[in-house]
Amino acid sequence: MLMKRKEVVVITGASAGVGRATVREFARQGAEVALIARGRDGLEAAAREVEACGGKALVLAVDVADAKQVEAAADEVEQKLGPIDIWVNNAMTSVFSPIKEMTAEEFKRVTEVTYLGYVYGTLAALKYMLPRDRGTIVHVGSALAYRSIPLQAAYCASKHAILGFFASLRTELLHDGSNVKTTMVQMPALNTPQFEWVRTRLPRKAQPVPPIYQPEVAARMIYHAAHHPDRREWFAAWSVIKAIFGNKLAPSYADHYLAKHGYDSQQFGGQVERNREGNLFYALPGDHGAHGAFDERAKTWSVEGWAEEHGKPLAVLVGIGIAGTAVGLMRRKAV
Numbered sequence: 438m439l440m441k442r443k444e445v446v447v448i449t450g451a452s453a454g455v456g457r458a459t460v461r462e463f464a465r466q467g468a469e470v471a472l473i474a475r476g477r478d479g480l481e482a483a484a485r486e487v488e489a490c491g492g493k494a495l496v497l498a499v500d501v502a503d504a505k506q507v508e509a510a511a512d513e514v515e516q517k518l519g520p521i522d523i524w525v526n527n528a529m530t531s532v533f534s535p536i537k538e539m540t541a542e543e544f545k546r547v548t549e550v551t552y553l554g555y556v557y558g559t560l561a562a563l564k565y566m567l568p569r570d571r572g573t574i575v576h577v578g579s580a581l582a583y584r585s586i587p588l589q590a591a592y593c594a595s596k597h598a599i600l601g602f603f604a605s606l607r608t609e610l611l612h613d614g615s616n617v618k619t620t621m622v623q624m625p626a627l628n629t630p631q632f633e634w635v636r637t638r639l640p641r642k643a644q645p646v647p648p649i650y651q652p653e654v655a656a657r658m659i660y661h662a663a664h665h666p667d668r669r670e671w672f673a674a675w676s677v678i679k680a681i682f683g684n685k686l687a688p689s690y691a692d693h694y695l696a697k698h699g700y701d702s703q704q705f706g707g708q709v710e711r712n713r714e715g716n717l718f719y720a721l722p723g724d725h726g727a728h729g730a731f732d733e734r735a736k737t738w739s740v741e742g743w744a745e746e747h748g749k750p751l752a753v754l755v756g757i758g759i760a761g762t763a764v765g766l767m768r769r770k771a772v
């Protein structure tokens with residue numbers, strides 16, 4: 438009897454945060470996982486988690502800003518694990534800072550990692566997927582791919598660039614009648630290590646703009662999207678839908694709203710180490726895991742994410758969201 442080949446998945450940014458939670462999700466479902474990031478401690482810990490689920494893991498200590506390293510990583514995956522079925526572009530970095538205090542070098546580096554890292558990953562995946570006319574490329578996106586916020590210009594612009602690149606890629610694959618698919622998952626604020634290790638010059642500690650979700654919410658949605666790649670985009674929470682469609686309706690109002698509230702909503706607590714170097718150019722030592730410092734505030738479940746995974750149309754998601762917002766407002770009034 439022929440044994441079914443295990444799915445081979447490549448995940449960039451696999452050592453921590455969303456990438457790490459996604460590694461666990463794919464491993465739990467029986468995949469072999471190639472792990473791309475720079476930090477060996479996190480990568481090796483992730484590999485042990487895959488092996489504990491009975492899968493094979495391949496550690497690839499690679500900087501995604503280097504196209505040659507990414508291409509060589511794909512070659513190694515094909516040789517050691519077999520044909521790549523799914524490639525998840527996820528790695529990121531950012532600088533939390535007003536634009537007027539940023540350097541040209543910082544803009545370049547964030548763009549190279551956060552945007553070009555996705556382009557290089559896609560090129561490496563296409564090299565193998567196109568000739569065999571099979572495979573899926575998943576882009577991990579954000580509400581900030583549509584709606585920029587203050588203090589994260591380089592990151593927001595990179596996320597917008599990914600959205601533009603993704604749309605061109607999808608149209609070309611459709612034009613060619615290719616069976617290689619691509620899809621994008623737009624994420625809400627997530628409780629990941631990002632906020633403790635990204636370079637920052639904010640006066641207070643950085644936080645994701647609430648409501649905050651656990652990275653497992655993102656991982657489940659990525660897994661689902663990877664297996665339903667005919668759908669163009671996925672919205673992992675109501676806050677994402679609200680930001681994207683609200684911005685389409687009233688972008689100038691959103692500018693003014695964010696000018697007023699977008700500084701405070703990204704910070705909390707006391708002071709942070711001044712001019713923290715962060716992980717912009719080099720990985721930090723240690724295993725940082727999937728979760729950040731916001732376990733107490735983070736939701737483990739998204740009703741919209743659930744509805745997306747269960748094939749409910751966008752109108753249902755909007756209905757659920759509006760009902761949820763109305764209940765929230767009524768509760769606030771009652772207090």
Ligand SMILES: NC(=O)c1ccc[n+]([C@@H]2O[C@H](COP(=O)([O-])OP(=O)(O)OC[C@H]3O[C@@H](n4cnc5c(N)ncnc54)[C@H](OP(=O)(O)O)[C@@H]3O)[C@@H](O)[C@H]2O)c1
Pocket residue numbers: 449450451452453454455456473474475476477479499500501502526527528529530550577578579580624625626627628629630631632645716719720721
């Ligand atoms: N957290 C949120 O609130 C949020 C919201 C919306 C969307 N997202 C999206 O979710 C994805 C993951 O974000 P996250 O919050 O999980 O970030 P994170 O906690 O900072 O993790 C980033 C991952 O990328 C890796 N990485 C950073 N620079 C790299 C480089 N030059 N080369 C290779 N790997 C690199 C890091 O590992 P090493 O340092 O070991 O290389 C780490 O594994 C991103 O696409 C982000 O846009 C996050």
